[in-house]
Amino acid sequence: MQHINWDNLRYVLMVANKGSIAAAARELEVNRTTVLRRINKFQENLNCRIFDRGDAGYVLTPEAEKMIHAAREVENTLFDMQRQIAGHELKLEGELRVTTTDSFMLSVLGPHLATFRQKHPHIVVDVLVTNSLLDLTRRDADVAIRPTSAPEASLVGRRLCDVEFGVYAVPEVLTALEPDSVLDARWIGFADSLQSTPIGSWLEATVKQQNICLRCDSFVAIRIAAEAGIGLALLPRFLGDDSAKLVRLQLPVDELTTGLWILTHPDLVRSARVNAFVQHFTEALSAP
Amino acid sequence: MQHINWDNLRYVLMVANKGSIAAAARELEVNRTTVLRRINKFQENLNCRIFDRGDAGYVLTPEAEKMIHAAREVENTLFDMQRQIAGHELKLEGELRVTTTDSFMLSVLGPHLATFRQKHPHIVVDVLVTNSLLDLTRRDADVAIRPTSAPEASLVGRRLCDVEFGVYAVPEVLTALEPDSVLDARWIGFADSLQSTPIGSWLEATVKQQNICLRCDSFVAIRIAAEAGIGLALLPRFLGDDSAKLVRLQLPVDELTTGLWILTHPDLVRSARVNAFVQHFTEALSAP
DNA sequence: TTAATATGCTGCATATTTGCAGCACTATAG
DNA sequence: CTATAGTGCTGCAAATATGCAGCATATTAA
Numbered sequence: 001m002q003h004i005n006w007d008n009l010r011y012v013l014m015v016a017n018k019g020s021i022a023a024a025a026r027e028l029e030v031n032r033t034t035v036l037r038r039i040n041k042f043q044e045n046l047n048c049r050i051f052d053r054g055d056a057g058y059v060l061t062p063e064a065e066k067m068i069h070a071a072r073e074v075e076n077t078l079f080d081m082q083r084q085i086a087g088h089e090l091k092l093e094g095e096l097r098v099t100t101t102d103s104f105m106l107s108v109l110g111p112h113l114a115t116f117r118q119k120h121p122h123i124v125v126d127v128l129v130t131n132s133l134l135d136l137t138r139r140d141a142d143v144a145i146r147p148t149s150a151p152e153a154s155l156v157g158r159r160l161c162d163v164e165f166g167v168y169a170v171p172e173v174l175t176a177l178e179p180d181s182v183l184d185a186r187w188i189g190f191a192d193s194l195q196s197t198p199i200g201s202w203l204e205a206t207v208k209q210q211n212i213c214l215r216c217d218s219f220v221a222i223r224i225a226a227e228a229g230i231g232l233a234l235l236p237r238f239l240g241d242d243s244a245k246l247v248r249l250q251l252p253v254d255e256l257t258t259g260l261w262i263l264t265h266p267d268l269v270r271s272a273r274v275n276a277f278v279q280h281f282t283e284a285l286s287a288p
Numbered sequence: 289m290q291h292i293n294w295d296n297l298r299y300v301l302m303v304a305n306k307g308s309i310a311a312a313a314r315e316l317e318v319n320r321t322t323v324l325r326r327i328n329k330f331q332e333n334l335n336c337r338i339f340d341r342g343d344a345g346y347v348l349t350p351e352a353e354k355m356i357h358a359a360r361e362v363e364n365t366l367f368d369m370q371r372q373i374a375g376h377e378l379k380l381e382g383e384l385r386v387t388t389t390d391s392f393m394l395s396v397l398g399p400h401l402a403t404f405r406q407k408h409p410h411i412v413v414d415v416l417v418t419n420s421l422l423d424l425t426r427r428d429a430d431v432a433i434r435p436t437s438a439p440e441a442s443l444v445g446r447r448l449c450d451v452e453f454g455v456y457a458v459p460e461v462l463t464a465l466e467p468d469s470v471l472d473a474r475w476i477g478f479a480d481s482l483q484s485t486p487i488g489s490w491l492e493a494t495v496k497q498q499n500i501c502l503r504c505d506s507f508v509a510i511r512i513a514a515e516a517g518i519g520l521a522l523l524p525r526f527l528g529d530d531s532a533k534l535v536r537l538q539l540p541v542d543e544l545t546t547g548l549w550i551l552t553h554p555d556l557v558r559s560a561r562v563n564a565f566v567q568h569f570t571e572a573l574s575a576p
Numbered sequence: 577t578t579a580a581t582a583t584g585c586t587g588c589a590t591a592t593t594t595g596c597a598g599c600a601c602t603a604t605a606g
Numbered sequence: 607c608t609a610t611a612g613t614g615c616t617g618c619a620a621a622t623a624t625g626c627a628g629c630a631t632a633t634t635a636a
Binding site: 020021022032033036053054055056057058 | 612613614615616
């Protein structure tokens with residue numbers, strides 16, 4: 001009996017998740033051919049057809065559903081295991097993965113990463129700047145710094161500071177405004193992960209859909225668009241006030257003030273590296 | 289972050305089970321160096337020391353205990369999965385693993401394997417002749433043919449026929465016997481898996497320990513030893529009666545009559561191959 | 577004591593896996 | 607319609623994993 005290669009299971013699961021060899025290969029950061037061959041080898045060893053060819057990739061056979069369920073169990077067990085191990089790591093050295101958005105990278109993390117590096121020269125920080133949410137459960141990242149009104153219950157962390165918002169535009173846009181017609185003007189909206197935040201909800205409730213003329217998933221990009229005169233923009237004040245071209249409107253949006261949080265997985269709270277990082281940024285950014 | 293190779297987990301688990309690189313390599317049927325390198329790679333990627341050097345191999349570090357527990361869970365999940373898949377295999381082709389002892393191979397399976405092969409030419413039967421018990425849960429084998437008074441509750445199967453026993457010896461040994469001193473004579477005893485059977489218990493209760501001058505884990509080997517004049521032997525009648533050199537004693541051992549069973553795992557009862565095999569041998573061997 | 581057997585580990589040769597380039601096919605946009 | 611972008615798949619070259627031989631050390635048996 002031929003042993004199945006357990007590592008091929010990881011590939012099978014990714015193809016099942018992503019729906020195609022090519023997409024799975026991108027996620028796994030290997031060549032497409034590798035994924036194809038491993039899938040075929042796995043099916044051959046197991047003597048079981050897991051995938052059928054679909055229009056745009058691979059679809060699971062009905063009989064493989066249970067198998068994928070088992071594979072997911074295995075994956076969860078192994079992620080748990082890895083977090084447990086990482087959570088007990090007491091050395092102030094090695095890799096630490098931190099995720100945040102481009103805007104907070106620009107404004108918040110940049111200066112303090114240098115001081116952290118000076119204090120802990122043997123910790124290698126991988127900063128993952130992305131405007132989509134990385135999954136701390138799956139070890140996509142060890143620490144997340146992001147704004148949220150209510151952190152996920154499964155994570156632990158602390159509030160670093162408040163992020164205040166303001167509505168901004170270039171003077172040309174403001175001049176063209178009719179009195180009391182701010183909400184009928186052209187606005188820059190939110191895409192993807194920004195859409196499902198409280199500020200995204202606010203904008204959706206406040207501005208008519210046809211008045212949204214552009215959507216971005218990044219505050220930096222929104223600022224650039226606003227500076228180009230595309231429309232009104234709701235921005236964190238640290239970004240808007242910092243622009244030489246933008247003027248802030250006297251539109252009260254205090255209720256949108258949001259906490260900036262530093263979060264990690266409960267399994268990682270005892271990790272020396274994670275602790276060092278959280279402590280450093282808490283001290284650097286906390287309100288007095 | 290470096291992905292851990294899930295297949296290395298299989299190696300880690302085997303080293304944990306066997307206690308040394310060398311023993312694990314034998315079990316996994318790979319070179320020792322391969323095991324060593326995979327262990328080291330796994331520890332390096334996980335940044336966690338799993339094993340310490342012991343006097344005679346590798347011992348688990350205390351912090352790795354939880355990890356091994358998780359690995360065992362993974363293993364069980366994957367064995368379950370494989371059995372589920374194999375259990376739904378409807379083709380009368382491919383590999384089938386059958387385990388039995390050398391004595392039943394000689395006397396029972398041999399002739400009927402040929403007729404099975406004629407009937408099902410696309411099923412490849414791997415016969416695992418061993419006097420130790422293979423684990424059907426772990427897929428060491430798909431079907432077991434062995435004598436037992438009570439099959440394991442977790443397995444399913446049927447009773448093929450009765451195996452009657454008799455006490456045998458060569459005439460020279462019988463001539464040297466004092467009257468009514470059979471139980472004080474020299475006997476050939478049972479080793480390993482035969483020891484913990486009802487016949488093993490009977491012999492232990494019936495013959496004094498100092499009168500056991502040899503132990504074997506195989507009835508074929510016991511017959512050979514008896515034919516060499518070493519002592520008295522308790523043998524299945526199909527083996528003893530078939531010997532030109534051995535004489536059967538008029539010692540009543542009817543209560544030792546044991547069922548010969550064909551067993552499989554519940555997950556495999558719907559497999560076409562398993563069913564074909566079980567049916568064939570049931571018909572061939574069942575009492576009328 | 578010596579010899580044999582077991583263990584882990586290192587360096588070189590061989591085998592296997594992976595990446596790359598390209599092909600065929602399908603769907604979409606201009 | 608053509609061009610582009612996406613998909614899966616095949617064959618060759620490069621990279622990686624594995625096996626083999628041998629060394630060092632420890633244990634056991636004669």
